[in-house]
Amino acid sequence: MAGAGDRPRLKPASLLSALRPLWVVARPYRPLFWLGVLASLLSSGLNLAFPALFGRLVDASFLQLGSTDTAALDRTVLLLLGIFALSALFAAAQSYLLARVGAGVVASLRGRLFGHLLTLPPRFFAAHRTGDLTSRLTADVGTVQGVSSTALAGLIAQSVTLVGSAALLIATNPRLSLYALVGLPLIIAIAVTIGRRIRAVSREVQDAVAGANASAEEAISGVRVVQSFTAEDLERRRYGAGVQASFQAALRRAGWQALMGGTMSFLTFGSLALVLWFGGRQVMAGELTPGALVSFLFYAIQVGGAIAALTGLVNQFQEAAGASGRIFELLQERSDLPQPASPRPLQHPRGEVAFEGVGFGYGDESSGSVLHGISLSAGPGQTVALVGPSGAGKTTLVGLIPRFWDVTAGRITLDGHDIRDYDLQVLRSHIGLVPQDTQLFSGTVAENIRYGCPGAPDSEVEAAAQAAGAHEFIQELPQGYATVVGERGLRLSGGQRQRVAIARALLKNPRVLILDEATSALDNQSEALVQAALDRLMQGRTTFVIAHRLSTVQGADQILVLDRGRIVERGTHTELLAAGGLYSELHRTWQDREGEDRSPTPQPAGSLDSAQLTGSP
Numbered sequence: 029m030a031g032a033g034d035r036p037r038l039k040p041a042s043l044l045s046a047l048r049p050l051w052v053v054a055r056p057y058r059p060l061f062w063l064g065v066l067a068s069l070l071s072s073g074l075n076l077a078f079p080a081l082f083g084r085l086v087d088a089s090f091l092q093l094g095s096t097d098t099a100a101l102d103r104t105v106l107l108l109l110g111i112f113a114l115s116a117l118f119a120a121a122q123s124y125l126l127a128r129v130g131a132g133v134v135a136s137l138r139g140r141l142f143g144h145l146l147t148l149p150p151r152f153f154a155a156h157r158t159g160d161l162t163s164r165l166t167a168d169v170g171t172v173q174g175v176s177s178t179a180l181a182g183l184i185a186q187s188v189t190l191v192g193s194a195a196l197l198i199a200t201n202p203r204l205s206l207y208a209l210v211g212l213p214l215i216i217a218i219a220v221t222i223g224r225r226i227r228a229v230s231r232e233v234q235d236a237v238a239g240a241n242a243s244a245e246e247a248i249s250g251v252r253v254v255q256s257f258t259a260e261d262l263e264r265r266r267y268g269a270g271v272q273a274s275f276q277a278a279l280r281r282a283g284w285q286a287l288m289g290g291t292m293s294f295l296t297f298g299s300l301a302l303v304l305w306f307g308g309r310q311v312m313a314g315e316l317t318p319g320a321l322v323s324f325l326f327y328a329i330q331v332g333g334a335i336a337a338l339t340g341l342v343n344q345f346q347e348a349a350g351a352s353g354r355i356f357e358l359l360q361e362r363s364d365l366p367q368p369a370s371p372r373p374l375q376h377p378r379g380e381v382a383f384e385g386v387g388f389g390y391g392d393e394s395s396g397s398v399l400h401g402i403s404l405s406a407g408p409g410q411t412v413a414l415v416g417p418s419g420a421g422k423t424t425l426v427g428l429i430p431r432f433w434d435v436t437a438g439r440i441t442l443d444g445h446d447i448r449d450y451d452l453q454v455l456r457s458h459i460g461l462v463p464q465d466t467q468l469f470s471g472t473v474a475e476n477i478r479y480g481c482p483g484a485p486d487s488e489v490e491a492a493a494q495a496a497g498a499h500e501f502i503q504e505l506p507q508g509y510a511t512v513v514g515e516r517g518l519r520l521s522g523g524q525r526q527r528v529a530i531a532r533a534l535l536k537n538p539r540v541l542i543l544d545e546a547t548s549a550l551d552n553q554s555e556a557l558v559q560a561a562l563d564r565l566m567q568g569r570t571t572f573v574i575a576h577r578l579s580t581v582q583g584a585d586q587i588l589v590l591d592r593g594r595i596v597e598r599g600t601h602t603e604l605l606a607a608g609g610l611y612s613e614l615h616r617t618w619q620d621r622e623g624e625d626r627s628p629t630p631q632p633a634g635s636l637d638s639a640q641l642t643g644s645p
């Protein structure tokens with residue numbers, strides 16, 4: 029959750045400006061909103077008549093002791109019932125209308141926020157924690173929902189009650205009003221002081237809960253690591269510490285709230301006792317009817333209640349302004365990948381990719397420049413294999429083709445034109461990506477294969493799965509293509525997931541293909557299946573592969589040996605071997621190791637091994 033502790037306390041002017049964007053989002057709901065406001069005004073306006081009528085009721089009965097004329101009493105009760113009914117009707121209308129506004133605003137805000145997040149580049153996600161983003165989508169949007177419905181209605185109703193009751197209080201009996209209001213400054217001062225403490229402790233509670241949630245989230249998503257290291261106790265303690273902190277803060281908050289509640293109720297009822305004492309004397313002296321005293325008491329209670337409610341509401345608005353600020357901050361984030369004003373059409377690309385003197389840096393000081401002077405070209409049907417030590421820049425290089433990042437020097441072209449001249453979505457629609465660790469989304473196997481082409485018919489999905497060598501194992505699944513694969517496709521093996529990913533890429537039928545070969549130890553049989561599927565996938569396309577397998581490197585049309593962001597050698601396998609340079613040296617060591625033993629063994633520092641050659645960890 030975004031640092032609840034650093035929420036600034038907003039002044040009224042900035043409070044309004046923080047909430048203004050919300051008003052813009054609420055545009056379609058404004059007529060409903062004004063109707064709700066009207067209902068709220070009518071309901072609280074009617075409530076102002078209660079105390080006067082109660083007073084009349086008292087006088088109509090007590091002052092008529094011994095009389096049989098109940099006409100005045102009957103009329104008053106009928107009127108009171110009528111007003112009760114109307115007020116209840118308006119209150120219900122207000123509650124429904126404003127709840128609809130709140131729910132509507134929240135639904136459109138969530139939709140907008142999520143849709144916007146998906147347009148942001150990897151750079152943005154590298155700088156934000158997932159937990160922070162999801163909490164903006166849920167907790168912050170939820171807080172905003174509160175103010176756009178109930179709190180707003182409360183604010184209107186309580187303001188009307190406060191102003192109306194105070195005016196009527198003074199109008200009814202100015203002298204008695206003085207006694208009723210004498211404790212008011214004290215009540216307000218205490219409400220503000222203790223209220224501030226309660227807010228501070230509430231933030232501590234939120235922070236502690238957020239901290240506990242964060243460790244729970246980490247432990248749950250990494251539960252296999254936790255269990256394999258038998259670190260359950262460590263995680264339990266870590267989570268327990270967070271929970272304990274939130275418990276302690278909650279206790280402190282409860283203490284302050286109890287103190288506030290007790291003091292306020294004593295001061296309020298104390299003032300009333302004072303009013304009763306002086307008012308009683310006025311009644312005895314015949315200066316006041318009992319009914320007028322009752323009316324007065326009710327108005328005084330309404331004033332007190334409205335003040336207490338408004339104090340709480342101001343806090344709620346403060347929180348909502350903070351939440352709204354964090355939401356609109358995200359909505360203002362812009363992708364740093366500029367779109368051309370008039371994109372070049374790209375319907376049927378040939379798939380000729382060229383890097384011309386490409387340089388790139390992530391823009392942070394620690395990593396500096398990651399790629400330098402990269403030039404290469406590849407055409408349809410060709411495979412470019414990238415090899416090199418870990419951190420050489422292989423992943424970075426291939427990530428530039430679908431414009432996850434933009435080059436900082438030189439340019440990349442597709443069919444002879446700068447990739448920045450094409451529409452970003454159109455460019456990406458022609459590029460297929462098969463990552464090392466395939467992400468399957470919650471849904472059926474068929475839905476996962478159809479991911480890039482939602483409209484593809486079953487026959488095409490099946491054909492793609494056949495070509496990817498996945499059809500057979502899919503058919504053996506309990507519901508075949510309709511089998512639901514869990515979060516991150518946990519129910520499928522690594523090799524099966526890879527083949528689903530290959531089927532997905534085949535169905536998309538991209539011109540340019542980017543493969544990050546799996547390093548995880550697939551057994552020989554599934555490696556052969558995956559390799560056969562990959563071979564079919566690569567046919568006729570321009571393929572870039574971060575190569576981890578000897579067979580891939582040997583079959584490549586062009587091998588680029590990357591070291592510290594530079595291409596240090598290039599050529600075919602045979603050429604590079606014949607040249608007798610770094611590649612051949614690396615290759616010999618690699619071949620020896622593959623021949624000897626495919627299982628990884630610890631290497632002495634500085635020795636060359638397959639991991640160094642391919643960049644696997």
Ligand SMILES: Nc1ncnc2c1ncn2[C@@H]1O[C@H](COP(=O)(O)OP(=O)(O)OP(=O)(O)O)[C@@H](O)[C@H]1O
Pocket residue numbers: 154390392395398416417418419420421422423424425642643644645
């Ligand atoms: N998002 C990022 N922000 C900043 N620096 C990054 C980012 N991603 C990678 N780097 C840095 O860029 C350099 C190249 O990383 P890259 O992942 O491209 O190497 P690689 O050759 O693919 O390595 P490996 O084989 O281990 O995956 C590294 O120094 C790395 O620390």
